[in-house]
Amino acid sequence: MNAPVLDIEGLDIAFPMARPVQNLSFQVGAGETLAVVGESGSGKSLTALAVMGLLPPRARIAAGSIRFGGRDLTGLKPREMQDIRGGEIGMIFQEPMTSLNPVMTIGRQITEVIRQHDGGTEEAARGRAAELLDLVRIPDPVAKLDAWPHELSGGMRQRVMIAMAVACRPSLLIADEPTTALDVTIQAQVLDLIDGLRRDLGIAVLLITHDLGLVAQWADRVVVMYAGRPMEIAGAEALFARPRHPYSQGLISASPRAQGDRGFRDGPLPEIPGNVGSAASLVGCSFAPRCPVALPDCATRRPALRQLGAAHAVACPVAK
């Protein structure tokens, strides 16, 4: 990993009655894609919201630090955070239609972002906006400045969101389920675009997703989360070649994608028993109630992340 752009250390996110993210630490290096992967309730989206300073009103950061560009974001005033959002940190979300203003043209929305952060004239911003639409490979960019969001397809809208996210040359792009609402052929195009921007502009990408396939193909490193806690942190190739945590192992082998030529006439899928748990009530490992290799201790003692190699860490006493 290059020098970290984002450095999260010991992060706890608390609601009045629950603590859905606990003791989370990871770094995102310059120009790399780090994926945070998990199922519902894993805390992956809350983590992204915490970095952006957009936690819901009742949630707060109860412990830990989020260091970005030499500052701890957890101590910033809302006003200071506003300057960073859309400036040094770009964001794209799952549903581009709800993130775009339906009564404003594409051009107006992009120029607004540019002038908010960089100032300059309307005319200059409009020229820059057309360049950005070209950068995200939208055909006929100058004419598209006057298009309305509803005139564009889902894939094209997500391209507009990406253009807005990189308008102010961010060093970090947070992509929260950026392609979940898109068809698979469009999904591949959007991820290829994000990856090209990472490479060409040197932007670090924090990819939040539930889709292991995306992680395998597009991430450099991965944090696997379960019920609010990191289970395994590893290079993407190492993780899929040899997952070490029982949860990562279960998740990867339960995927229909991992079955190769085996169909359902050949036998059942390997499954993880039980339901997705919540970290709130557990003192031990959050995965222990569903774990096939849990030790008696696992229910009472929370395993800390330990290094299994230079770039591979796992929170499990059994993993080798």
Place this chain on the structure above:
Amino acid sequence: MPLLSVEDLHVHYGSAHAPVRAVDGVSLALDAGETLGLVGESGCGKSTLSHAILRLGRPTSGRIVFEGQDITTQSRRKLAPVRSGMQMIFQDPYASLNPRQTIRKILTAPLHVHGIARGREAAEIVTGMAEAVGLGPDALDRFPHEFSGGQRQRIGIARALILKPRLVICDEPVSALDLSIQAQILNLLRRLQAERGPAYLFISHDLSVVRYISDRIAVMYLGRIVEMAPAHRLWQDPLHPYTRALIGAIPDATRRRAPDLLPPETGGRPAAGCRFANRCPLASARCLTEDPALHRASHGHQVACHHPGTSAAAAVA
């Protein structure tokens, strides 16, 4: 005789002079106990097709024959007995379960409606069905909101199967579920088919799920089936360029950062010729004028393409 046969089915919406052809000439057959996967992207017509088969709408033209009976234009009253033979499992079980009814009531209602059982007999069937889908006996007196997404889908499956249907249309049944729960539900569908023998028409946008669960796969694009083959054949030897693009777009650890890309979507279909021509890497002059029909490429393998099996690289050379 197949369990279900659909012949040249059309479902058009909107005005007669500029209709939206959601289903535009689909023919398929499904045998008893078989699983046919129906895959395609949003707007391809897969849901409209499944609703037409269940006669939740009236087809514009064509024929639907279920267990030897033409149900294309039958009245509601005549359809009632047919409907107990075909049931549906929905993507979002929560939206399809009445929040004010207990699970017992939800599962008993179909038995009453179709006059199959009452009283103690019905109660026994309901208990047995709940057990078969992995719901404990204490689940029956609870309400849908008390269950997780995976358990709600078990309830939806129990409701669909309680009438012993011969055909179950599964419309994206695992798309809204977490991965660890998805495997549980796929295994449940597998076991119930082995025990009770319904045929599945399994609709999904996720080709890797469809590949795992299907005996045969039909690929739909803008209202028509463009390729149909046994699952392993479709995967190993896809003939239609759209099928190839779908398979190529599935994220895969072995092709790190190298997706096979289609040109960006342009919206709509060409005025004439093949409906895939404006996105197709192989399109020739003929493709712009002549709409390819679904034809037999080899045993059990059908494709609607003028250049089936040609790779894009060969076409450029």
